[in-house]
Amino acid sequence: MEIKYTLNNVDHVAKQLVESVKSKTILIYGDMGAGKTTLIKAIVKALGSDDGVSSPTFSIVNEYEINKGMVYHFDLYRIPLLEDAYNFGIEDYIYSKEWCIIEWPQVIESILPEPFDRIDLEINPDNSRTLKLNLKTNLTKKKIEL
Numbered sequence: 001m002e003i004k005y006t007l008n009n010v011d012h013v014a015k016q017l018v019e020s021v022k023s024k025t026i027l028i029y030g031d032m033g034a035g036k037t038t039l040i041k042a043i044v045k046a047l048g049s050d051d052g053v054s055s056p057t058f059s060i061v062n063e064y065e066i067n068k069g070m071v072y073h074f075d076l077y078r079i080p081l082l083e084d085a086y087n088f089g090i091e092d093y094i095y096s097k098e099w100c101i102i103e104w105p106q107v108i109e110s111i112l113p114e115p116f117d118r119i120d121l122e123i124n125p126d127n128s129r130t131l132k133l134n135l136k137t138n139l140t141k142k143k144i145e146l
Helices: 007-020 036-046 082-087 090-094 105-111
Strands: 002-005 025-029 061-066 069-075 099-103 116-123 129-136 141-143
Touching: 002 007, 007 036, 007 129, 025 036, 025 105, 036 069, 036 099, 036 116, 069 090, 082 090, 082 105, 090 105, 099 105
Parallel strands: 025 099, 025 116, 069 099
Antiparallel strands: 002 129, 061 069, 116 129, 129 141
């Protein structure tokens, strides 16, 4: 699935994503300032949380309550080594069967349970965003079309 959107309709895009993803593990890739945290705020809201969502840049993980469980929001930008992720218990979160939404996930890609959904965000010259959603399974990477 590929969507071009502006920040004005990010809530609508988040609802589409929640309906389209095939797992509760969502990896979000994009340059600094691409809108990763803004999209995650909208996704957490679409999942039913009233919690205030903020970037966990320094805390590494923020937890949000939803009607049927939890959402764990990670920002791994400051985690250079997989060992550092193990030190804060990353495996307890990613194998919890709860929602895990991960910014800058490169350092933990090798230990992620499959399937997981990958979102790539790009900023366009007109300041809109392009979002690409792909499902990763143990067999192959494939595009999901609406």
